[in-house]
Amino acid sequence: MTKAPALDERLLYSPPELKAVGSGPDTFSVNFKFAGPDGKPNGDTLSDTVVQRLEEWLHLAREEHEDVPTDMVFRYALGDEQIAQTLKMRPHGYGVWSWLLYCDDLKLSMGHGSLNGGVFCQARFSSHLLWTLGAEQATVALESTLYDLLGSMLYQQSSELHICLDVQGLDFASLDWQRAFVSRVTRMRERPEVPMEEELEGGLSPAEVKRLEENIKQGLIEQQHSPIATTEHRRLATLDFGSHASALSAQIYNKSREIKKHRKEWFEPIWHSNGWDGHTTVWRIEFRFRRRFLADFELNEAFETLDNIQALWAYATTEWLRYVDLDASQDSNKSRIPTHPCWEFVQKGFGALDDVEPMDEQAQLACRLENLVEEKPLQVLENVAALNLDRQLFDETALAEDDLSALTEMLQEGRCMVGAGHWWSWVLEMVQKPVYKRILDEYRGMRLTLGDESADLLRELAREHLATLSPDQVKPLVLHLSSEPFQVVRARLVRRKRRMAKLKACIAGVTGYMRSAVALSGDEIPIRDGHGTLPSFTMSMAWLFKKIEEYDSERGRVHMEEVFKKRLAYGFVTAEKIEEERRLYGVDLHKEDWSKIDLILDDARRRNSRAAASDAVFLD
Structure with missing residues (x-):
């Protein structure tokens, strides 16, 4: 992966390229209802059999005074790897939800289904699952899990959706964020005490006042007040438009600072694969659509909502929130001022990463290489040895060019592995020189010598050996050992980085507690x-x-x-x-x-x- 340069080196860098380094759903909540043969909700509630099963798990959790595992398993495929996670039952409920279940990838809140139009389950997927598996596949996998429990057709209703765009090269702290945003934020409790323009222009009739208040309530009047800002060390950290309870709200924040603060370094491979330079601060623009807003736009079914994500983004960045170019016009009505070019990029940036798969080929190659070193260090070492064997045979035995091509082809096909005796016999017949036996013995002994070594040592050796290869040698080696679709490779790397971040935090905690215990x-x-x-x-x-x-x-x-x-x-x-x-x-x-x-x-x-x-x- 790209290493961030030192501070004095950064001074030599030109301004960072304006680039979208990530886009997609970051939060997705789905309501589940029972469906009839036509696929539409039928208002059914949970059966007595299912209720009894859930109650048994809840009773056991209360007896144990801790979360207990259930028979429900959330399963999905990540390439050729099958992920399975047991859902655990908490010993308590919450509000209308009688049973709370969870695993590492999702949370389920379940009730009898007698309220809210027959909603018996509300699911909330984790951020890392949405960024690795995708919202559509996550929903399909959960539907399968619930079907195993219920045995009935289900209707998925979108409950809440957060979509975001991560951008490098656009520092909102340096923009005129106090004056240049135009939004339809309509939080009545924060409405300015000063009357609006229409109220000052000669007075309004009671009917007109009522109509005005209704327009404000529905979000038809653009508000001119500034967003709520949060700073850290006197630098802008977050801009909030609306509250989390609003039907539609937005937040613009320093994502680089947030992932360091909350130890979410697992997110960086996603940015790297999309061309992040490794050191420029990334800002996130995020819009949060709640059920009320989605219902007003007749977006009910979950997959229909996901199909309209780009339309939601267009509305949010064009109609609901804009950053205008104050230098382009002196108009006192900011709603008529043209959109700033940087915000035009934001309007068009979402979904751009889906247009072409290899946005940054070198960055994706680096992700593949890092994942290989982490998961298959011994195979990397063996194949690097094979490439060195190829080079030494050519240099020390003067192989003919045709023979070298045949040898290289066999190396790339994987016939260089120990045990392929027929291939070695072919090479021995072709090359009858003492140096070959030394090279062969050295190669065959690699797995015997390193097979029992720790994974950390193998990774260190793999990195050292890879450093001896040229870029032209590294690329085919990586593509040979990592032939899966890049999205699968990146998902595995993200999962590993997330696990290692947690491990690092645990080790730090154990170390601190151990020393405190010794001191006491x-x-x-x-x-x-x-x-x-x-x-x-x-x-x-x-x-x-x-x-x-x-x-x-x-x-x-x-x-x-x-x-x-x-x-x-x-x-x-x-x-x-x-x-x-x-x-x-x-x-x-x-x-x-x-x-x-x-x-x-x-x-x-x-x-x-x-x-x-x-x-x-x-x-x-």
Whole structure:
């Protein structure tokens, strides 16, 4: 991936290119109703059988005083990989929703279906699922999950939709955002106390006042007041138009700052693949359409709403909110001032990423390469070795050009892997020189030598070996090992980055808590007597392991069981898979595992005692 340059290097950069680096739905909520044979809602409610099943899960959650796994599994395909996540039941409901279920990718709120026109379920998809799988496929996958539970036809009604455009090269903090926005924001409680122009022009009749108020309520009068701004360190961070409760609202904010603040670095591969330069601040323009607005525009069915996303964007950026060019006109009525060129780009930018697949071929190649190094480092090493073998054979054995072409073709077809004896026999017949045996032995020994090494070491070696190749060699290697559609590759990279970001946060938290615990431990950890020496890292960790064992023992918990629960919550394994693991391997840790910690503690005590004795002799 592109590395951000140092500050002094950035001074040499020309102004960043105005470019859309991401666009699409960021939030999507769907209401589910029962449907008849015609596909339209029929007003049915949940059956007694389904209610009883949901109540059993809820009762179990209340007994356990924690979320419990259910039999419902959310499944979808990501390329040739099948993702399956068990939904968990919370021990409480909320408002009209009697049952709350969730997994890593979505949240379900379920009720009997007697309110709101027969809505028995409201689903809200996670942002990362929408950016990797897409809103349409996510909805299809959820419909399948609900059908497994209900066995009935369903109608999907769009409840709420947030669509956004991420832009580099457009810094809203430097624009005249206080004066140049024209919007139809209609929050009555924030209406200015100063009367509007029409009220000042000779007075209005009661009927005209009523009509004016109705027009304001319906959003037909453009408001001239400024957006609500939020700053951070005296720099603009967010502009809000309307509130989250409004039928239509908008927010413009510094997305680069937001992903750093909330550790959403997993989003950056999406920007990189669309040509982000890796360091320019990205701003997001986001419009939020709630059910009331969608109903007014007769957008009810979920897929119909998704099909009209670009029309919604056109309305929001043309009719509802504009940034005007104050230098182009002195007209006192801002609604008549022409749109600023930067906002014209915003109006046309949404959907532009769908026009052509390879918006930035080099950036997409970099994403593929990073994903390969992360997921298949050993295969990368083997294929780099094959390319080096190709080069060495040519340099040291003077292969004929035709023979080299045949050899290269076989390398690219993957026949270079260990075990392809017929191919090696062909090469031995073609090349009868001592140097070949050395190269062959070196290559065959790679998997035997590195097969048991850690993934981190393999990734480091893969990066080092890739650095020895030219760009002309890297491209075919990457395309050979990563032949899946780019959207699938990027989705996997996003999922991995999201997981690693969470892991990094956990490690940081564990480290901080461990050191705090050691600081509070007093004299529980053996140290050198009388000299105030702090316990070593090894002693601290051994003591902490022992405390964790005691903690689990007091509460009747088993380490592997708790890890299973966490893996279930993160969506890495289903409840069915956990039960299979329990049957095959059990979950109890062997006593030998903890006895090793006792040995570490005993050894550390002995070493500390010997060191203390040596210090005493020296002081005497």
